[in-house]
Amino acid sequence: MELTLNEKRLLVALEATGSVDAAVLAEKMDARREAVVQYANLAGERGLVDVDKHVSRRYVPTEEGRAYMEKGLPERQVLESFEETISMRDLQRHPLAKIAIGWMRKKGWIAIRDGVVEKTGTTAPGPDEAAFARLSGSGAIEDGVGVGDLVKRGLAIEEETVAYTVSITPRGRELLEAGLDLREEVETLTREQILSGEWKDLPLRRYDVTKLPRRAYPGKTHPYQRIIDEMRRTLFDMGFEEMAGGIVQSSFWNFDALFQPQDHPAREMQDTFFLGERWPLPAGYECVRDMHEHGGETSSTGWGGTWSAAKAEQCVLRTHTTSLSIQHLAANPEPPVRAFCIGRVYRREAVDPTHLAEFEQLEGIVMDEGVNFRHLLGFLKEFYAKMGFEKVRFRPGYFPYTEPSVEPEVYVDGLGWVELGGAGIFREEVTAPFGIEHQVLAWGLGISRVAMLRLGLRDLRQLYRSDVEWVRETPTYGGRR
Incomplete structure (x- = not known):
């Protein structure tokens, strides 16, 4: 049987004791404990040793828990700070009141009536206090009644200790008795050893080419960020420049400049996060006002009614990145313009596997002489093809600021x-x-939906979780499927 030198040294170290802790073996062999466990597992696969794993758990105080050790849990400290009754106002002056009042009520220690706190007389220590007393006395305790409550409150944490006991088997003893060659193994041959033929008599280290190497987890970009970066590179390759802007926008740019009426449902609180700030209207806002009220100097009749400057000044968390597109066009009214934005937007949505209150959106605009609806469909088909979606179709849609409008499907x-x-x-x-005198092609894309399709996810929230295991296991695509 071909053994590695480390396996042989392990058997020799076990010869006298027969069974010993891996940490003791590590001292004997002048090696790391983890390395000794690895040698033992290799020898165990050959039936030469037995490896027993022992897992023990104990609970130790957190930093917050240590702060309460001398005087007791916060609710006990606050309870003992007053006589039978005290006003709520005076009780709230205690530095631990915010933590303690809720726990005292939960444990039935106090009753609150008309702003007065009164002890109920039922103040015997519970299982959590008993466990905390044991923890304070010894600094570490085993699992028991009340310990789980301390962990939930963040006053104690679990520590896990793993120990290994290595025992030599009869088969291992047979090899020892037969004698082992403990010469240092040669891992790498030199040119001189090969030319001279010396290599034939050297104890060469054996390698098992059927063994899989240990898995390595190098740092890598988050799968969702990779898709965002891929989209950005794709649009750069298509000749677009990137635009950017703040997540806080005035209602003027978020809604009014896009000809969205001031009484549109999307402006209501259930769809939009409104802020207390107000921003002044830009120069020339009157043209937008006139467009809303009567169509300005165009053939449109507008929305009618009276346009409110106060509504337009109110700030919101942007509900779409189209607000950046119109600002970019306002600053660059002459062709050619080919720009995109990838940014986060915010809407009051009920959070579920397919909806979030904040998500990323990709916005693109093209303005040039002679561009038309066919060019728009061509841009979209090209972009989706580069993202790995070969079959693309379009169906009519409606949006307040585009006409004609379509909804692309893949x-x-x-x-x-x-x-x-x-x-x-x-x-x-x-x-x-x-x-702006030329036609502007525009589109918006929910990036998270593309990511879900590309990554095979069923829950949108997975894209934003700190799940290291999922990041490790998700393949790194060379771009597209």
Whole structure:
């Protein structure tokens, strides 16, 4: 039987004792404990030793727990700080009141009536206090009644200790009695050893080429970020430049400049996060106001009614990145313009496996002489093809600021046709107030939905969790599927 030198040294170390802890073996062999466990597992596969794993758990105080050790749990300290009754106002002056009052009520130690706190007389220590007393006395305790409550409160944490006992088997003793060659093994041959033939008599180290190497987990980019970076590179390759802007926008840029009426449902509290700040309107806002009220100098009749400057000044967390597109066009009203933005947007959504209150959106615009609806569909098909979706189709859609409008869909095996965003040509009511005379192609794409399809996820929230195991196991694609 071919053994490594380390396996032989392990058997020799076990010769006298027969069974010993891995930490003791490590001292004898002048090696790390982890290395000795590895040698033992190799020898165990050959039936030469037995390796027994022992796991023990104990609980030690956290930093917060240590702060309470001398005087007791917060609720006990606060309870003992007053006589039978005390006003709530005076009780709240105690530095531990915020923590203690809730626990005292939960344990039935106090009753609160008309702003007065009164002891109930039922203040016997519970299992958690008994466990905390044991913890304070010894600094570490085994599992028991009340310990789980301390862990939930963040006053104690679990420590796990793993020990290994290595025992030599009869087969291992037979090898020892037969004698072992303990000469240092040669791992790498030199040129001189090969030319001279010396290598034939050297104790060469044996390698098992059928053994899989230990898994290595190098640092890598988060799968979701890889997809975002891929989209960015794709758009750069298609000749786009990147635009950016703040997540806080005035209602003027988020809604009014996009010809969204001031009484539109999307402006209501259930869809939008409104902020207390107000920003002044930009120069020339009157053109947008006139467009809303009567259509300005275009053939449109507008929305009618009276446009409110106060509503337009109110700030919101941006509900889409289209607010950045119109600002970019306002600053660059002459062609050619080809720009995109990848940014986070915010909406009041009920969080579930397919909806979040914040998510990433990709926005793209193209403005040039002679561009039309066919160019828009061509851009979208090209982009989706580069993202790995070969089958793309379009169906009519409606958006307040584009006409005509479409909703692109891609075909996914097992799911069928999946809608991935919206697109269209900016209406004249959007572009005219800013002196834009050429057609503007625009589209918005929910990146998270693309990521779910690419990564085979069923829950959108997985993209934002700190799940190291999922990041490790998710393959690193060379770009696209």
